[in-house]
Amino acid sequence: MRTNVNSGPRRKTFLAGLAAAGAGIALPGEPSLGQGAGRIDVHHHYAPPSWLAVLKAKNLYTPVWAGWSLDNALAEMDRSGTAKAMLSITTPGLWFGDDAAARRLARDCNDYAAQTIAAHRGRFGMFVALPLPDIEGSLREIAYGYETLKANGVGLLTSYTDKWLGDPAFSPIFEELNRRKAVVFIHPTTAKCCTNLLPGISDAAIEYGTDTTRAIARIVFGGTSTRYPDIRMIFSHAGGTMPFLTERFVHLARDRYAQLLPNGFVAEVRRFYYDVAQAANPAPMAALAKLVPVSHILFGTDYPYLTIAEHVQGLKDCGIFSARDLFSIDRSNLLAFMR
Secondary structure, three states, X not given: OOOOOOOHHHHHHHHHHHHXXXXXXXXXXXXXXXXXOOEEEEEEEOOOHHHHHHHXXXXXXXXXXXXOOHHHHHHHHHHOOEEEEEEEOOXXXXXXXXXXXXXXXXXXXXXXXXXXXXXXXXXXXEEEEOOOOOHHHHHHHHXXXXXXXXXXXXXXXXXXXXXXXXXHHHHHHHHHHHXXXXXXXXXXXXXXXXXXXXXXXXXHHHHHHHHHHHHHHHHHHXXXXXXXXXXXXXXXXXXXXXXXXXXXXXXXXXXXOOOOOOOHHHHHHOOOEEEOOOOOOHHHHHHHHHHOOHHHEEOOOOEOXXXXXHHHHHHHHOOOOOHHHHHHHHHHHHHOOOO
8 A cells, every 4th residue: 555655744754764765766876777677668657646636626537547556557567678667747747727736736746756766666767747837836846856856857748838848938947957957858748729629639649749849849949958958858759740840940940040050950959869659660760760869769658558568569660770779779878868
């Protein structure tokens, strides 16, 4: 039975245990990610009870979560030879119009992830969930995540309300993440503008890839990527539609942003990292592998929306990668910059 770490003495005991464990779940210079062998799933979602309760109350609950549990996640990891999974909160995130409620939910979710790491040593890492677009609350949660929970990085969505990452409104967040030389995992969502556009077609089918591309474009052409060079950004789903639109972005960079991007668009996006979640098939992998080095492609699955095994098999069958490439994607590419 799981302990509720967010109430009274139990929470204090849990936090004291984290302090004592210290490097057991920490990012810098210790064995948390690098210990042992096996692939690392950088795109692996979890569902704290408090978050599920909010989704149900907001009529945003999806059936995929009915079968989710930590035991099921661990069993899936064991079946697929996955040593470790990086926990992140998925869309719709944590903010539903109330800053105070979002801050409480963020704290609860992050404590739950840290508790999971402590209870299953060596099997999980975490990306801190933030209550964006609440800037002040998010800065506090970044500090708490790094300094108290010893998180591996921070998780962001591609957009919040009517603003995409790279908008000046998020500059305080990126300044802090750059100061900490943070690893930032970026997951798509559906922007306020673009929900339910096509009857019978889910937002996930089209909008997630599109919103990823909007975020990349805003980050690059808005100057965020050049202004904050010490952030390691990981984009989900092979960069969305960005690889297929590269020629247009190349021309845009040359014609209108030559001073900001003297080396062009491609040089900028080759610095980012991309997971293979829901993209482990020949078309997106061929496009991505032509655009970025294999060293910047990471294993990820979007579990529980798809299985880990589907992605392992998909990468093998797509005919794009050598055995050495697959090993690097599975594990060593991530370990090169996050430990």
